[in-house]
Amino acid sequence: MSRGLFITGAGTGLGKTLVTSTLAWQLVRSGLVVTPLKPVVSGFSAADPESDPAVLLRSVGLAPTPAELDAIAPWRFKAALSPERAARLEGRTIRFAEVVAFCRTAVESDSDRVLIEGAGGVMSPIDGARTMLDLIAQVGLPTILVVGTYLGSLSHALTALKVLDVARTPIRAIVISDSVDGVGLTEAAKTLGMLAPPAIEIVTLPRLTGTERDKWEHAPDLTRLCEPRP
Ligand SMILES: Nc1ncnc2c1ncn2[C@@H]1O[C@H](COP(=O)(O)OP(=O)(O)OP(=O)(O)O)[C@@H](O)[C@H]1O
Numbered sequence: 001m002s003r004g005l006f007i008t009g010a011g012t013g014l015g016k017t018l019v020t021s022t023l024a025w026q027l028v029r030s031g032l033v034v035t036p037l038k039p040v041v042s043g044f045s046a047a048d049p050e051s052d053p054a055v056l057l058r059s060v061g062l063a064p065t066p067a068e069l070d071a072i073a074p075w076r077f078k079a080a081l082s083p084e085r086a087a088r089l090e091g092r093t094i095r096f097a098e099v100v101a102f103c104r105t106a107v108e109s110d111s112d113r114v115l116i117e118g119a120g121g122v123m124s125p126i127d128g129a130r131t132m133l134d135l136i137a138q139v140g141l142p143t144i145l146v147v148g149t150y151l152g153s154l155s156h157a158l159t160a161l162k163v164l165d166v167a168r169t170p171i172r173a174i175v176i177s178d179s180v181d182g183v184g185l186t187e188a189a190k191t192l193g194m195l196a197p198p199a200i201e202i203v204t205l206p207r208l209t210g211t212e213r214d215k216w217e218h219a220p221d222l223t224r225l226c227e228p229r230p
C-alpha cells in the first residue's frame with residue numbers, strides 16, 4: 001500500500017502538472033519509488049512533448065512510450081474539452097468505475113508514493129453523472145488543491161474548498177501557484193490563511209522561470225505534503 005495524494009485544481013491550467021511533477025521529481029531525488037498518474041487527459045497528442053503524461057513521466061525519469069502512457073494515462077482524448085465531452089466526440093464513454101479501479105490498484109501497489117493528477121478543475125465532468133469530485137471521493141486520498149492568484153482566484157479557491165468539504169475529502173494543502181496575471185501571492189496566502197480551515201496547510205509557489213528542470217530545481221520543497229500535517 002502506498003501513500004498518495006490527489007492533485008486537483010480550482011480550475012484548469014493553474015499549475016497541477018507543475019506541482020505534481022515537481023513533487024514527483026523531489027520524491028525520486030529523495031530515493032523513493034513514485035508513480036505519477038494522469039488517469040484521464042483531454043487535449044492529448046502523442047506528438048506533444050509537453051503533454052501532462054509526458055511531463056509526469058519525465059519527472060520520474062521515464063520516456064513517454066506507448067506502454068508508459070498506457071500505464072499512467074489510459075484515458076486519453078484529443079479534444080481540449082472536458083473529459084466527458086472530449087470522449088463523446090470520439091464516440092466513447094468513460095466508464096467511471098474503471099477509472100476508480102485503476103486509481104485504487106495504483107494506490108494498493110508497492111510504489112512508495114502515488115500522485116494522481118485530476119483533469120481540469122474539481123468538478124470537471126467525467127461522464128453524464130460524475131465529475132472529478134466523485135473520483136476524488138471514491139479514491140479516498142488526501143487532496144492538494146492548486147489555485148491561482150488572478151483576480152477572482154480567491155472565490156474559485158474557496159468554492160473548490162467548499163465542495164471538497166461537502167464531499168468529505170481530506171484536504172492536505174492548498175498550493176497557490178502564482179498566475180502570469182497575478183494580483184499578489186503573499187496577499188492571497190494571507191487571505192486564504194484567514195478563510196480556509198486552519199488544518200489545511202497553505203503553500204506558495206512563486207512564478208518559476210527557465211527550463212522544466214530549472215523549475216523543478218528551484219521550486220520550494222513540497223515533499224512534506226505526502227506526510228500528514230504535524
Ligand atoms: N508558479 C508557476 N511558475 C511558472 N509557471 C507556472 C506556474 N504555475 C503554472 N505555470 C505554467 O502554467 C502552465 C499551466 O500549468 P499546468 O500545466 O501545471 O496546469 P494544470 O493545472 O496542470 O493544467 P490542466 O488543467 O491542463 O492539467 C504550464 O506551462 C506551467 O508550467
Ligand SMILES: [Mg+2]
Nearest residue numbers: 016017052117
Ligand atoms: Mg495538467
